[in-house]
Amino acid sequence: MTAIRTPHSVSSFGQQRLWALAQAEGSNAAYNEQLDYLIEGDLDHVLLARALDIVVARHETLRTRFVTVEGEARQDIGPPGSGFALRREDLSGRPDSGELLVARQREECETPFDLGAGPLARGQLLTLAPDRHALLLTLHHSILDGLSVGLLLTxxxxxxxxxxxxxPDPLPPLPAQFADHAARQHAWVEGEEAASQAAYWRQQLADAPALLALPADRPRPLLQDHAGGRVPVRVSRALAEKLESAARAQDATLFTAVLTGWHILLSxxxxxxxxxxxxxVAGRHRPEDERLIGFFANSLAVRADLSGDPTGTEALRRVRSVLRGALDHQELPFERVVNAVNPKRSLSHSPLFQTMFSWGITFRGWLRLPGARVExxxxxxxxxxxxxxxILHRENGGVVGHLDYARALFDHATVERFVRYFTRVLEQLALHPEREITAYALLDAEERADLLAEGRGRVTSGPVVGPVERFAEQVRVRPDEPALVCDGTRLTYAELDRRANRLA
Known part of the structure; x- marks a missing residue:
């Protein structure tokens, strides 16, 4: 199906969601996707800029901005000659060129795109020395996904x-464009298969918790804050192999085992x-989709039931089962899943889930420029x-990546601790799969000793704040987070406060 070209083509459901978020939250850089490279050696600036222009002319989505037509976001596709917005700057001879590079990276990270004005792809080419350059590419998530990164760089x-x-340009013509995918998607969601998948998700996510309340360092802001931090994650080759072996024994993959470990830690x-x-998931269901740059990716909500204190093996089986069900129903756009489930909405957090787990490949070596070393x-x-x-991937037999976090909620040290806990969960899942998950030890001996010592810290004088006042403060700053969980009953601070007031 090839979409009939109109001045304003229909947007995919994912694009419509990002447009709606931009309208609700205002301009922010949460969905900026950065690709930054250091280039050492010979580089022809003019030809690199021309190569970027040719790729932009090839893919309509790289020339797209969004307009509102009858209350709905539509794609406004620019002409093939639009070119790539590349800014060049010569920093050679500057003693602070390294600091300026970091500053330019921060600038790209923090500068939002105007989805209505465009362009939604931009870059900076910085000359740090005659044979040393930095290429900073930034694109909005509405026009590319993870697999698109590999296509773009290649x-x-x-x-x-x-x-x-x-x-001349050696790339063969494309058989379709992203607008064709968006048109097919809108036609598909009106069919019987989409209705069947919507019914599956309604049942699968019925009564799911609207919010996973993790131990945070600060109360959740009323409006989601996208300022982020990053902590590296590294799982040794030995542990990865043991975990993979334990997974194979249950007819599961390493990905499923690591996802199970993530669920266990969150629980x-x-x-x-x-x-x-x-x-x-990739969201590319037709052969021609594999060659297109665009926001095809879909998100699946994988719900794990870890009640009844299962063993690690049983937890793995449960996650394997729900993961297979989710993958069998992956075509329904996430936005339609949210509409089908209709969870309680809040501007303070994303619907259905607040934690993400991405497993895939890294594109660190995909930009290759003859005569230069690219890092x-x-x-x-x-x-x-x-x-x-x-975000994790296999590397040299092990598993590496990073854990991104919201700085509005967590301190860096807290997330570093989460990463240590995660590694220990994976160790116990690999080495002691027969052990109940509630017996998993998150703290090592040194951390337990430090915690006990902190609990015996010196007493200081100060204003006396009673439990009633403390509870009232929690009702004010975190009304929708759980205050009481007992025998399957879960009450938020606001609900518990209302019940207490009725008793009074």
């Missing part, structure tokens, strides 16, 4: 290499046996789309 590399040889931290974690730069100021986002 095509820029291919075109640049051809131009260096004096050859132990929150005290909740019912946890929901988001996972991304991916770390992103020091990643925005937080969720409370916690765990």
């Amino acid at each position: 095509e820029v590399s291919t075109v640049y290499a051809a131009l260096l040889r004096g050859e 132990l931290l929150s005290g909740e046996a019912d946890t929901v974690v988001g996972i991304p 991916a730069l770390d992103i020091p100021h990643a925005p937080a789309k969720f409370d916690l986002t765990l």
